[in-house]
Amino acid sequence: MDSLILIAAALYGACIGSFLNVCIFRLPRRCLRLWRPKLSFCPRCRRSIPWYENLPIVAFLGLGGRCRGCKGKIPLRYFFVELATALFVFYLADRYLVATPSEAGPFSRQWGTFVSQAIFGCALLVCALVDADWKTIPDEIDVPGFLLAPLIAWIVVSVNPLPVPTEPAERAYPLLEWAPNLAALAHRGKLALESALPWWGLSGTGALTSPFRAVESSLAAGGALAAWEPQVCATFAAILGASVGGGLIFIIGKLGEWAFRMEAMGFGDVKLMAMIGGFTGWQGVLGSIVVASILGSVWGIVSKVKSGKTTVTGEDLAETSPLGYWALRLFGAPREAADNAQLKLRLGGSLAARLATGDPYLPFGPFLAIGAALVALWPGTLLWLYGQWADYLKRAWLG
Numbered sequence: 286m287d288s289l290i291l292i293a294a295a296l297y298g299a300c301i302g303s304f305l306n307v308c309i310f311r312l313p314r315r316c317l318r319l320w321r322p323k324l325s326f327c328p329r330c331r332r333s334i335p336w337y338e339n340l341p342i343v344a345f346l347g348l349g350g351r352c353r354g355c356k357g358k359i360p361l362r363y364f365f366v367e368l369a370t371a372l373f374v375f376y377l378a379d380r381y382l383v384a385t386p387s388e389a390g391p392f393s394r395q396w397g398t399f400v401s402q403a404i405f406g407c408a409l410l411v412c413a414l415v416d417a418d419w420k421t422i423p424d425e426i427d428v429p430g431f432l433l434a435p436l437i438a439w440i441v442v443s444v445n446p447l448p449v450p451t452e453p454a455e456r457a458y459p460l461l462e463w464a465p466n467l468a469a470l471a472h473r474g475k476l477a478l479e480s481a482l483p484w485w486g487l488s489g490t491g492a493l494t495s496p497f498r499a500v501e502s503s504l505a506a507g508g509a510l511a512a513w514e515p516q517v518c519a520t521f522a523a524i525l526g527a528s529v530g531g532g533l534i535f536i537i538g539k540l541g542e543w544a545f546r547m548e549a550m551g552f553g554d555v556k557l558m559a560m561i562g563g564f565t566g567w568q569g570v571l572g573s574i575v576v577a578s579i580l581g582s583v584w585g586i587v588s589k590v591k592s593g594k595t596t597v598t599g600e601d602l603a604e605t606s607p608l609g610y611w612a613l614r615l616f617g618a619p620r621e622a623a624d625n626a627q628l629k630l631r632l633g634g635s636l637a638a639r640l641a642t643g644d645p646y647l648p649f650g651p652f653l654a655i656g657a658a659l660v661a662l663w664p665g666t667l668l669w670l671y672g673q674w675a676d677y678l679k680r681a682w683l684g
């Protein structure tokens with residue numbers, strides 16, 4: 286039975302991967318609809334592709350990676366998207382449907398988490414690849430993503446019959462792994478409002494604090510809300526995560542605009558991050574941004590060094606970002622220079638020159654997506670790594 290589930294998962298995964306390829310190709314092209322034309326076509330010779338040439342994974346291998354009509358090369362990426370999706374769904378099925386011990390058959394246990402993680406992973410893959418290709422993130426994915434995330438959270442927790450927090454960290458649904466303590470939150474909210482209201486000249490208006498009091502007392506007394514507590518917790522975590530994700534990346538984008546003198550992050554990243562927060566909570570937002578920043582910096586420096594010039598002129602000095610400017614100054618560039626003057630730099634200055642003149646564009650979406658996938662799948666491992674790092678810092682600095 287278990288192996289049957291895994292085979293089915295891999296086959297489904299390959300078909301979903303094939304559909305994701307269609308999404309990645311069609312969503313950013315305004316002249317194409319997702320369902321029209323119905324058959325896939327070769328973008329080179331416009332020939333419609335019959336179903337047997339469109340079978341995921343095997344068709345690519347059978348055709349030797351070439352269109353049968355025009356012999357044009359089919360990008361290897363189609364094959365890898367299908368293969369990666371098949372392996373991903375296989376892995377999720379093994380982890381949530383098979384490896385988790387269950388009392389009442391494989392599908393009663395964790396299929397909500399399985400479906401939700403699969404949806405989230407596929408959405409991330411499409412967003413990442415469209416962003417890498419077009420420098421834009423498709424609204425068709427991220428907007429429904431962050432709008433539906435709270436509802437999905439509610440459903441996932443409802444269909445998982447056993448309380449999830451008793452599980453080992455790596456098996457859990459991320460939104461419950463880091464579930465907020467609702468009663469404590471309501472209590473704190475009530476106290477904060479009660480102390481703030483007199484400041485605003487609103488003392489004596491119990492109406493404003495009453496929602497908090499109602500939540501607190503209902504949870505404490507085992508009232509109506511207490512029966513739904515896990516669902517309410519997860520839904521609240523999703524809404525909070527989406528707001529923190531969207532808000533934080535908006536602020537970072539504004540700061541980046543100032544630091545790099547160009548649009549550092551588009552509004553697409555704001556919506557993508559709202560979706561990520563909706564599926565992983567505000568903790569996942571922070572984790573994704575940390576992972577994305579580390580990976581993005583490495584990628585950005587490498588691509589700048591590869592694409593930059595080794596010598597700079599006064600014009601380059603005037604036009605580079607503040608970061609590039611200070612890198613050049615560090616290697617002996619003057620404060621300013623005539624536009625066509627060649628700048629003399631100290632030893633090692635060519636690296637600074639490459640950094641200052643390299644291609645400044647860095648698509649952040651793919652890195653955010655990678656970070657989010659790691660956070661969603663292994664929240665415990667990332668927390669552990671963070672703890673190790675914090676311990677190391679503590680030992681190194683405080684002895």
Ligand SMILES: [Zn+2]
Pocket residue numbers: 327328329330331332352353354355356357
């Ligand atoms: Zn063709």
